[in-house]
Amino acid sequence: MxxxxxxxxxxxxxxxxxxFAATWEAWATAFLTRLCGADTDRAVRAGKLIGFDLRTAKFAPDSVVIAGTPSEVAEVLRPSFPELSGPALIAVLNEEAARAPQxxxxxxxxxxxxxxxxxxxxxxxxxxxxxxxxxxxxxxxxxxxxxxxxxxxxxxxxxxxxxxxxxxxxxxxxxxxxxxxxxxxxxxxxxxxxxxxxxxxxxxxxxxxxxxxxxxxxxxxxxxxxxxxxxxxxxxxx
CATH class of the missing domain: 3.40.50.1000 (HAD superfamily/HAD-like)
Structure with missing residues (x-):
């Protein structure tokens, strides 16, 4: 070329x-806390679905978050949040993303x-x-x-x-x-x-x-x- x-x-x-880490580790912690409240075990399980360890606030190298879209992340998370529609879950992810520190x-x-x-x-x-x-x-x-x-x-x-x-x-x-x-x-x-x-x-x-x-x-x-x-x-x- x-x-x-x-x-x-x-x-x-x-x-x-x-x-990447400075922004999205804080984002993942924030939205999991928002959606799961005091249910830490639920938040930990949901985090694992997207390759995020809530206890260490670290992503796995193959996490869907690293290169995926909010829609792809939401699709992986849906089993953990059946009370939310796909668009509602995406809205939460985007709202917390806009607040994430850069x-x-x-x-x-x-x-x-x-x-x-x-x-x-x-x-x-x-x-x-x-x-x-x-x-x-x-x-x-x-x-x-x-x-x-x-x-x-x-x-x-x-x-x-x-x-x-x-x-x-x-x-x-x-x-x-x-x-x-x-x-x-x-x-x-x-x-x-x-x-x-x-x-x-x-x-x-x-x-x-x-x-x-x-x-x-x-x-x-x-x-x-x-x-x-x-x-x-x-x-x-x-």
């Missing part, structure tokens, strides 16, 4: 722009501003719902720095399908080969590759280098290393 003359960067959100993987305003100053279009493609995604980006003060923001419920599908990738390419009026997809999970990289984009992995999510390296053109410690990587590819404007 010719990696010169990139015109845009598309970011995953959780585990890429924001540290820890930036690196200071986002200076990084994203520098990328925009290079003439790059910027986007976010997340398997989170669009409502919480916009809240998280706004709270970080970076929503206005993106030309495109899509969640699993924005009408383009969810990763690892490539619908969000193609929608961003259309919004930027660029061929996918001139776009870099940056993410922390196999879902991100499969989606970017399926669209014909360059793929860069970061290690601020739950997946390790051994998982990501075979799927990516590069593996970086975090998105703060992206400008140097772009410089190494040649001209990133035009």
């Amino acid at each position: 010719d990696m010169s003359a990139f015109g845009a960067v598309l970011f995953d959100k959780d585990g890429t722009l924001f540290d 820890r930036e993987a690196v200071p986002l305003v200076p990084l994203l501003t520098a990328l925009r100053d290079r003439g790059l279009a910027l986007g976010v493609a997340t398997n989170d719902a669009i409502g919480p995604a916009r809240v998280h980006l706004a709270e970080a003060g970076v929503a206005g720095l993106f030309d495109f923001i899509a969640g699993f419920d924005s009408g383009y599908g969810a990763k690892p399908e490539a619908g969000q990738m193609f929608a961003f390419a259309t919004a930027c009026d660029l061929p996918p080969r001139r776009i870099v997809m940056v993410g922390d999970s196999a879902h991100d990289l499969h989606a970017g590759r399926a669209a014909g984009m360059a793929c860069v992995a970061v290690l601020t999510g739950m997946a390790g280098r051994d998982t990501l390296a075979p799927l990516a053109d590069a593996v970086l410690p975090d998105i703060g290393h992206l400008p140097a990587w772009l410089d190494a590819q040649g001209d990133t404007t035009g």
